[in-house]
Amino acid sequence: MSSNTVFLNDAFIVEAQASLLVTDLSIQRGYGIFDFFKTINGKPVFLDDHIARFYNSAQKMHLHISQTPEELKDIITELMQKNNLPDSGIKMTLTGGYSADAYTLPAAQNLIITQTALTVPKGLQAEGTTLVTYPYQRQLSEMKTLDYSMAIWLQPLIKENNAGDVLYQYAGFIKETPRANFFMVTTEGEVITAKDNVLSGVIRKNILNLKDTGFQLTEREFSLEELYNASEAFITSTTKNILPVLKVDGKAIGNGKAGKITTQLSALLLEKIR
Ligand SMILES: Cc1ncc(COP(=O)(O)O)c(C=O)c1O
Missing domain, CATH: 3.30.470.10 (Aminotransferase class 4, branched-chain amino acid transferase, N-terminal domain)
Structure with missing residues (x-):
């Protein structure tokens, strides 16, 4: 201790x-x-x-x-x-x-x-992570409660799938990971994150506040199908800042590498943090 x-x-x-x-x-x-x-x-x-x-x-x-x-x-x-x-x-x-x-x-x-x-990444971790989806809606999702039972219970599934973490989807719509918000980027360059029934992440909020830098940032529901066709994806949290998501359910997102918009948003966020 x-x-x-x-x-x-x-x-x-x-x-x-x-x-x-x-x-x-x-x-x-x-x-x-x-x-x-x-x-x-x-x-x-x-x-x-x-x-x-x-x-x-x-x-x-x-x-x-x-x-x-x-x-x-x-x-x-x-x-x-x-x-x-x-x-x-x-x-x-x-x-x-x-x-x-x-x-x-x-x-x-x-x-x-x-x-x-605690030391947090000082730049973008281009090696990123991979996620496996699981159907679940967090209870009392707008509050930061102590309840991470589902996340901890799913640890063996994450391991079996050789994934970095789980991504919650509910009725086919993407929500968040147990400890981070989720964003996808369409082939047209629109950056989308779930609007409701997710935690109001502080990094999520500070990314959405970057609207005036010319990025098209949208809060709306989006489906698993849209995500499979996205060109980039990333997660955001206090400890990770922005972490690229390279694969979901074993399928590469875009070219399977950290994307251009993800990299640009990460640089802007790190500037804000500094
Ligand atoms: C469920 C959930 N979503 C999102 C986040 C990310 O929030 P923040 O950016 O404030 O760290 C967290 C943080 O732990 C979380 O528990």
């Missing part, structure tokens, strides 16, 4: 001493939310987006955060000073809290903030 400092409810403590009671709804029923952002050279990346999503997930899940967003930011700053990890991942977790009957939502939740060393 690491000797990093963590924040638990109202105090900074050493990680090895941070614990919750077994009655917590996160343990009993898998109920809770989290958010995760990175720091580069000691600076949090897209912090306001992550804080806003954390409060939004909490509110939609009927959970209460005792601190104001400003207080939370001060806690994060202090945690960063204590740990001195310039390149890191910071995870804010809000568990359901201690429930007397292991089911009813209590008024008070537990807040945990951890920081671990």
Whole structure:
């Protein structure tokens, strides 16, 4: 166990001493939310987006955060000073809290903030990844819940298919991967990502905000069939930034290499992050 400092409810403590009671709804029923952002050279990346999503997930899940967003930011700053990890991942977790009957939502939740060393790619990883599709719609998909049961349960299937990860599709429409949003590029150069029933990824949002750079960026439903005929595809997340998708279900996307538009968007995103 690491000797990093963590924040638990109202105090900074050493990680090895941070614990919750077994009655917590996160343990009993898998109920809770989290958010995760990175720091580069000691600076949090897209912090306001992550804080806003954390409060939004909490509110939609009927959970209460005792601190104001400003207080939370001060806690994060202090945690960063204590740990001195310039390149890191910071995870804010809000568990359901201690429930007397292991089911009813209590008024008070537990807040945990951890920081671990993390380095993220500094350029586009052209070697990309491959995905295998699976029919599934994430529950409560617009909230960043603790529930990754399906993703973890599918790990053997991913291995059997020699894929890098799974891509959820539902009723033939592409959604997202368990930990990243998904984009495809048509042969006409239109960049499309699913509009509804996916997590509002922070990198997804910052890609969609690149509209004024001349890219045709669209949020809409798109089918598995369209994806098989796409010229490029990529996934986006805090840890991966933009990662090209070279194959889906064993079929090459476009020429099976990292595409031109993917590479251009990746450069623009990295500029924004820096
Ligand atoms: C289901 C899901 N979709 C998308 C993402 C990507 O979100 P972000 O860009 O905010 O990291 C994540 C991140 O973990 C996720 O869990």
